[in-house]
Amino acid sequence: MRKSPVQGRSQATVETILEASAQILHREGEAALTTNRIAAHAGFSIGTLYQYFPNRDAILAAMAEREQRRVLARLETELATLDPADPEPAVRQAIRTFLGAFRGRHGVRRAIILATLRRLPKDAKDNASLAEPMLEAIEARCAGHFEPLGEAGRYVLLRAVAGAVRSAAFERSPLLGTEAFEEALVRLVMGMLRPIPATPRRLPEGAGN
Amino acid sequence: MRKSPVQGRSQATVETILEASAQILHREGEAALTTNRIAAHAGFSIGTLYQYFPNRDAILAAMAEREQRRVLARLETELATLDPADPEPAVRQAIRTFLGAFRGRHGVRRAIILATLRRLPKDAKDNASLAEPMLEAIEARCAGHFEPLGEAGRYVLLRAVAGAVRSAAFERSPLLGTEAFEEALVRLVMGMLRPIPATPRRLPEGAGN
Amino acid sequence: MRKSPVQGRSQATVETILEASAQILHREGEAALTTNRIAAHAGFSIGTLYQYFPNRDAILAAMAEREQRRVLARLETELATLDPADPEPAVRQAIRTFLGAFRGRHGVRRAIILATLRRLPKDAKDNASLAEPMLEAIEARCAGHFEPLGEAGRYVLLRAVAGAVRSAAFERSPLLGTEAFEEALVRLVMGMLRPIPATPRRLPEGAGN
Amino acid sequence: MRKSPVQGRSQATVETILEASAQILHREGEAALTTNRIAAHAGFSIGTLYQYFPNRDAILAAMAEREQRRVLARLETELATLDPADPEPAVRQAIRTFLGAFRGRHGVRRAIILATLRRLPKDAKDNASLAEPMLEAIEARCAGHFEPLGEAGRYVLLRAVAGAVRSAAFERSPLLGTEAFEEALVRLVMGMLRPIPATPRRLPEGAGN
DNA sequence: AATGAATGAGGATTCATTCAT
DNA sequence: CATGAATGAATCCTCATTCAT
Numbered sequence: 001m002r003k004s005p006v007q008g009r010s011q012a013t014v015e016t017i018l019e020a021s022a023q024i025l026h027r028e029g030e031a032a033l034t035t036n037r038i039a040a041h042a043g044f045s046i047g048t049l050y051q052y053f054p055n056r057d058a059i060l061a062a063m064a065e066r067e068q069r070r071v072l073a074r075l076e077t078e079l080a081t082l083d084p085a086d087p088e089p090a091v092r093q094a095i096r097t098f099l100g101a102f103r104g105r106h107g108v109r110r111a112i113i114l115a116t117l118r119r120l121p122k123d124a125k126d127n128a129s130l131a132e133p134m135l136e137a138i139e140a141r142c143a144g145h146f147e148p149l150g151e152a153g154r155y156v157l158l159r160a161v162a163g164a165v166r167s168a169a170f171e172r173s174p175l176l177g178t179e180a181f182e183e184a185l186v187r188l189v190m191g192m193l194r195p196i197p198a199t200p201r202r203l204p205e206g207a208g209n
Numbered sequence: 210m211r212k213s214p215v216q217g218r219s220q221a222t223v224e225t226i227l228e229a230s231a232q233i234l235h236r237e238g239e240a241a242l243t244t245n246r247i248a249a250h251a252g253f254s255i256g257t258l259y260q261y262f263p264n265r266d267a268i269l270a271a272m273a274e275r276e277q278r279r280v281l282a283r284l285e286t287e288l289a290t291l292d293p294a295d296p297e298p299a300v301r302q303a304i305r306t307f308l309g310a311f312r313g314r315h316g317v318r319r320a321i322i323l324a325t326l327r328r329l330p331k332d333a334k335d336n337a338s339l340a341e342p343m344l345e346a347i348e349a350r351c352a353g354h355f356e357p358l359g360e361a362g363r364y365v366l367l368r369a370v371a372g373a374v375r376s377a378a379f380e381r382s383p384l385l386g387t388e389a390f391e392e393a394l395v396r397l398v399m400g401m402l403r404p405i406p407a408t409p410r411r412l413p414e415g416a417g418n
Numbered sequence: 419m420r421k422s423p424v425q426g427r428s429q430a431t432v433e434t435i436l437e438a439s440a441q442i443l444h445r446e447g448e449a450a451l452t453t454n455r456i457a458a459h460a461g462f463s464i465g466t467l468y469q470y471f472p473n474r475d476a477i478l479a480a481m482a483e484r485e486q487r488r489v490l491a492r493l494e495t496e497l498a499t500l501d502p503a504d505p506e507p508a509v510r511q512a513i514r515t516f517l518g519a520f521r522g523r524h525g526v527r528r529a530i531i532l533a534t535l536r537r538l539p540k541d542a543k544d545n546a547s548l549a550e551p552m553l554e555a556i557e558a559r560c561a562g563h564f565e566p567l568g569e570a571g572r573y574v575l576l577r578a579v580a581g582a583v584r585s586a587a588f589e590r591s592p593l594l595g596t597e598a599f600e601e602a603l604v605r606l607v608m609g610m611l612r613p614i615p616a617t618p619r620r621l622p623e624g625a626g627n
Numbered sequence: 628m629r630k631s632p633v634q635g636r637s638q639a640t641v642e643t644i645l646e647a648s649a650q651i652l653h654r655e656g657e658a659a660l661t662t663n664r665i666a667a668h669a670g671f672s673i674g675t676l677y678q679y680f681p682n683r684d685a686i687l688a689a690m691a692e693r694e695q696r697r698v699l700a701r702l703e704t705e706l707a708t709l710d711p712a713d714p715e716p717a718v719r720q721a722i723r724t725f726l727g728a729f730r731g732r733h734g735v736r737r738a739i740i741l742a743t744l745r746r747l748p749k750d751a752k753d754n755a756s757l758a759e760p761m762l763e764a765i766e767a768r769c770a771g772h773f774e775p776l777g778e779a780g781r782y783v784l785l786r787a788v789a790g791a792v793r794s795a796a797f798e799r800s801p802l803l804g805t806e807a808f809e810e811a812l813v814r815l816v817m818g819m820l821r822p823i824p825a826t827p828r829r830l831p832e833g834a835g836n
Numbered sequence: 837a838a839t840g841a842a843t844g845a846g847g848a849t850t851c852a853t854t855c856a857t
Numbered sequence: 858c859a860t861g862a863a864t865g866a867a868t869c870c871t872c873a874t875t876c877a878t
Contacts, residue, residue, distance in 0.1 A: 009857095009861095009862065009863095010861085010862065010863095013862080013863090034846085034847060034848080035847080035848060035849080036846090036847080036848085044863075044864090045863065045864045045865055046848090046849085046864085046865070047849095047850085047851080047863065047864050047865060048862075048863050048864070050848090050849065050850075051861095051862070051863075055848075055849080056847090056848065056849090114323070114326060117323060117326075117379065150389060150393070151384070151389070152384055152387065152389035152390045152392065152393040153389075153393045153396070155373075155377070155382070155384055155390070155393070156373045156390065156393035156394055156396075156397055157393075157397070159372050159373040159375075159376040159377070160369035160370065160372055160373045160397055161369065162372060162376070163368050163369055163371060163372010163373055163375065163376060164364075164365045164368040164369045164372060166368075166372065167368035167371070167372065168364070168368070170326070173364070175360070175361055175364055178361065180359060180360070180361035180362075181361045181364070181365065183361065184358075184359070184361040184362045184364070184365035184366075184401075185365055187362070187365075187400070187401055188365055188366070188369055188397070188400065188401055190400070191396070191397065191399070191400015191401050192393075192396055192397055192400050218837095219837095243871085243872060243873080244872075244873060244874080245872070245873085246872095248840095253838080253839090254838065254839045254840055255839085255840070255873095255874085256837095256838060256839050256840065256875085256876085257837080257838055257839070259873095259874070259875080260837070260838075264873075264874080265872090265873060265874090427858095428858095452850085452851060452852080453851075453852055453853080454851070454852085457861095462859080462860090463859065463860045463861055464852090464853085464860085464861070465854085465855085465858095465859060465860050465861065466858080466859055466860075468852095468853070468854080469858075469859075473852075473853080474851090474852060474853090532741070567811075568807060568811070569802070569807070570802055570805065570807035570808045570810065570811040571807075571811045571814070573791075573795075573800070573802055573808070573811070574791045574808065574811035574812055574815055575811075575815070577790050577791040577793075577794040577795070578787035578788065578790055578791045578815055579787065580790060580794070581786050581787055581789060581790010581791055581793065581794065582782075582783045582786040582787045582790060584786075584790065585786040585789070585790065586782075586786070591782070593778070593779055593782055596779065598777060598778070598779035598780075599779045599782070599783065601779065602777070602779040602780045602782070602783035602784075602819075603783055605780070605818070605819055606783055606784070606787055606815070606818065606819055608818070609814075609815065609817070609818015609819050610811075610814055610815055610818050636840095636841065636842095637840085637841065637842095640841080640842090661867085661868065661869080662868080662869060662870075663867095663868080663869085671842075671843090672842065672843045672844055673843090673844070673869090673870080674842065674843050674844060674870095674871080674872080675841075675842050675843070677869090677870065677871075678840095678841070678842075682869075682870080683868090683869070683870090
């Protein structure tokens, strides 16, 4: 960000610019996302745009961040209502919430995903960043019921879920909204979780295990 | 393709152009993949290039296809040696083979994936095409041992595996070559497969389940 | 100047702006000398800057003038101490003083010179303005000892000295501080001066010369 | 140069572009020398221009070089006719030739000088490059008649002459074409040269000096 | 078949300047 | 007096594509 918005006015400007970008992305695809077009669509002059963003890429990055933050916020409030006890319903709800985050403005998400992907030469990390809080929520709630996933296990599970959903979003698959899709995802996650036999409860005293 | 390469020379030219493109992609990234650069690198004039490809996109498409064909060919010969009997080793071998297909020339794969993704406005299909033969091989060999995956199940499993591997390739994750990664993928797949109890059929009454 | 700084505060503001400009010029070169940057560096808003200068060029002009005035002031006080009698030492001292004026803040001088040069489409005059007082000082003191230089002679001598020094400053030549350089300049000036044989007048007949 | 002109056609193109640039410089000053304007004036599209020059600066550099080469060539053929014997006439002729090089297309020279000056952050050398061959010619012909100038002396003499002439050209001084101007320059140069007393010739054998 | 010179619409970006607050 | 958000003409440059040779 080139200039920290001092006056309230400029904050709105930044917001307007980002929203305009999102709309263009949504309606006309990434190729149409030129700086001049953004400015025109936002109703500002190109110069104003460059007051706040050092270059085109920064706009995309800001948009990606904004979109991410939004979805994450939604995700977290919804996940907070997660029932701690039974694992499978918890997973299902998490999945459902996660899927919900992908609804609406596919074009935007799609473009953002692409743009984000493109700009990771080697500093790739947040490739599954949306799925991560989901997994953490599950882990937090179901700790002790499952063997912890190793590093590789976590990595694969996160990317697997994210990959499946992302693909569906990308391909605008009709499956995306269905219960069967949700069910399959739940199975995917549950299949990775290895339950810890509940016996210890029964033998609170003794030469355990 | 503007001109079907009937003569051997023409075929070689096309091949040279595609190889040059792949190398540029690998070495200098997608931004450097301009038609003039391709022509120069291939040792042809830009005019010649346009004798064989109607436009830049066609080159990318041809490259993607070529790369796809190559990997597929390798995949299929290797999968042919799959042991029919025991499911888990079969899955493991399939996974290993699949992973092998992703080794080498990451930059090219990466760029091709991106370029391919970009050019699917709504006609998205081949998003998991590499994983498909793997799944078919497993299904062919282990049919009867598992409940068939439904449409959604198939879809999710394919994209999940492809997504995980693709992410690792994209991020150049150090996990990519490890056994733990392979193991996690095997678990991912096995977790989705619901074994059909083979004996119950023969023993309809008995000490059930 | 858009507004004559009557109050002390205004004067300080103008001074601050000019000093900020000089510093930017010195540290970052002419390309960095944008109005916004000047304002920022001076700690004023761009609007304030335009309260005092009608446009960017005026700032440059004011800077050039200021710099000129400064050097001239120094030059004049130092030249005032010039010993009237012997011509060569007088010339040497004048040269030394002149050279002294070029020390320090080369970047600024350089940039100012360039900027000033650029803005003289046809009204060029002050091209040797710094050397002029030097020559005048010499002439004032040594009048009668030398044939007066003609218009062309004056012109050439001024530009010659100024040119040599300016070049050295521009090229940041290591010669600039050396005695040999000073010596050469003295020779350059002395070579142009044609002494008037002082005695012949008093000894109209005698062992001449 | 981005592309070495293979076909003869392109050589002409480069020449046309440079000539167009020179004309714009001459007629409208440096500010008007934009890439698009050059292209338009040359009768080519902007793309063509960039086939041959990597950026605007390269055009200026090429022009400067071209102009330099031209003047140098003229200078050298004329200096070749220099009479070896008597020093002063030799100097006068050299000066005259040198001055001749500055006639015509002042705007171009002016702009080129400025542009060249601007682009010497610290690698400044050729600041007097036109005067250098002149001095060499004189030195070659009059060796033995004068004490050799030291490094500083050469430096100063070159820049002094170049400076005076350059100033006159810059200021479009009416003196430029006059004999008085030429005469003053000759005196400037001659004043720097310290003749070696011709006596040694008379004492070919003896305790010399 | 091959060449490569030429094209030019269109993109990103800068920066002096204005004016409502 | 001061602010700083907004302006937009103008600049440099790219690159897919064509077509005469």
